[in-house]
Amino acid sequence: MKDIIPLSVPFIRGNEKKYVMECLDSEWVSSSGSFVTRFEQDLASYVGCRGAVACVNGTAALHVSLLIAGVQPGDEVIVPTLTFIAPVNAVKYVFAEPVFMDCDEYLNLDLAKLADFLEEECSFDGERTFDKKTGRRVAAIIPVHVFGSICEMDAIMELAGRYKLAVIEDATESLGSKMTAGRFKGRHAGSIGDFGAYSFNGNKIITCGGGGMLVASSDDDLKKAKYLTTQAKDDELRYVHNEIGYNYRLTALQAAMGLAQLEQMPLFLKIKRERYLEYKNFISDIPGLSMVEIPPYCESNCWFYSLRVDKELYGMDRDALMNVFEGEGIQSRPIWNLNHSQKPYRDSRNYRIESAVLAQNQILNLPCSVGLDDGQFDRIIGLLVACKSLKT
Numbered sequence: 001m002k003d004i005i006p007l008s009v010p011f012i013r014g015n016e017k018k019y020v021m022e023c024l025d026s027e028w029v030s031s032s033g034s035f036v037t038r039f040e041q042d043l044a045s046y047v048g049c050r051g052a053v054a055c056v057n058g059t060a061a062l063h064v065s066l067l068i069a070g071v072q073p074g075d076e077v078i079v080p081t082l083t084f085i086a087p088v089n090a091v092k093y094v095f096a097e098p099v100f101m102d103c104d105e106y107l108n109l110d111l112a113k114l115a116d117f118l119e120e121e122c123s124f125d126g127e128r129t130f131d132k133k134t135g136r137r138v139a140a141i142i143p144v145h146v147f148g149s150i151c152e153m154d155a156i157m158e159l160a161g162r163y164k165l166a167v168i169e170d171a172t173e174s175l176g177s178k179m180t181a182g183r184f185k186g187r188h189a190g191s192i193g194d195f196g197a198y199s200f201n202g203n204k205i206i207t208c209g210g211g212g213m214l215v216a217s218s219d220d221d222l223k224k225a226k227y228l229t230t231q232a233k234d235d236e237l238r239y240v241h242n243e244i245g246y247n248y249r250l251t252a253l254q255a256a257m258g259l260a261q262l263e264q265m266p267l268f269l270k271i272k273r274e275r276y277l278e279y280k281n282f283i284s285d286i287p288g289l290s291m292v293e294i295p296p297y298c299e300s301n302c303w304f305y306s307l308r309v310d311k312e313l314y315g316m317d318r319d320a321l322m323n324v325f326e327g328e329g330i331q332s333r334p335i336w337n338l339n340h341s342q343k344p345y346r347d348s349r350n351y352r353i354e355s356a357v358l359a360q361n362q363i364l365n366l367p368c369s370v371g372l373d374d375g376q377f378d379r380i381i382g383l384l385v386a387c388k389s390l391k392t
């Protein structure tokens with residue numbers, strides 16, 4: 001039997017064991033101790049943010065961001081339909097309502113449609129924006145930087161300023177991605193909006209098993225985030241709580257691993273980007289197949305490699321190709337089910353969703369682990385070439 005090629009597995013060859021052992025030896029394994037603070041400081045300085053607050057996972061970071069941004073029960077929050085469901089669920093955690101938007105060719109929020117929605121479907125009274133159809137206040141927008149490509153942040157920040165919307169960047173998939181043009185040239189994904197959320201889940205570019213980080217540019221917001229993630233303790237000694245908080249802190253054991261992973265970001269980025277270009281290069285010769293491109297205004301971390309399968313030209317559709325891969329022990333995955341059609345969200349508001357439907361039918365994510373070797377890569381490309389000549 002041939003070896004299984006996994007879709008995405010962690011690469012643990014740095015100081016992970018050393019730091020975790022140091023943490024164990026210190027006996028400070030919970031959220032106190034130096035590892036959590038060090039991880040927060042290193043992450044904040046890596047992405048160029050004023051500060052960071054470690055969270056139990058990326059979803060918790062999004063939840064707390066929405067709370068601090070002042071999203072109220074009954075408000076609306078603009079989200080893409082094409083995303084992992086976490087940011088959409090976080091909107092519901094604060095009893096707000098998602099409004100689903102379409103995606104562009106890079107799989108990110110469609111800016112033209114977002115602008116049309118705000119212009120045509122909403123009214124702005126100088127302070128607040130309202131959805132004319134539902135009468136609800138539109139409070140915030142969550143741009144999700146899908147698979148490492150950054151959303152059009154210049155336009156998003158401009159619109160958010162004009163309509164006074166809070167911007168919470170879901171940068172859980174895009175640690176290390178940077179703007180290369182425009183007003184935010186040089187800035188990291190997650191560091192541009194009012195809040196940014198990162199994730200260190202097992203399949204992300206760096207992992208600590210599970211974990212997340214919230215970044216913000218205001219000291220008050222960072223202070224509030226730390227407060228809410230530690231059960232809103234107003235007096236540490238006497239346990240006075242003046243608000244409802246959460247137990248959302250990361251542990252030192254996880255932070256120790258995260259620190260070691262963060263040290264390897266330059267290596268991971270180099271490997272990820274080279275492999276993306278290699279995929280793109282080989283696939284450009286196969287009619288009907290193409291890689292989802294990186295927007296011209298940013299440098300992606302190339303976290304995931306998304307293949308678009310055009311059945312008419314390629315001869316085989318995405319699902320058939322996925323089955324062939326599975327038979328050969330190569331893991332691949334379709335893109336997420338669209339959130340506006342998920343059971344809890346079928347009655348939610350959605351706006352002119354078209355491109356996301358096509359993406360959902362055509363896209364297959366290919367193996368993208370940092371440790372993917374050349375032999376495995378050749379097997380994948382070989383199969384893509386071989387399937388072209390098959391008739392299905």
Ligand SMILES: *Cc1c(COP(=O)(O)O)cnc(C)c1O
Pocket residue numbers: 057058059060083084086087144170172173198199200201211212
């Ligand atoms: C992974 C992910 C999250 C959530 O991160 P967790 O750490 O798993 O909670 C949120 N949004 C997107 C787009 C993700 O891919």
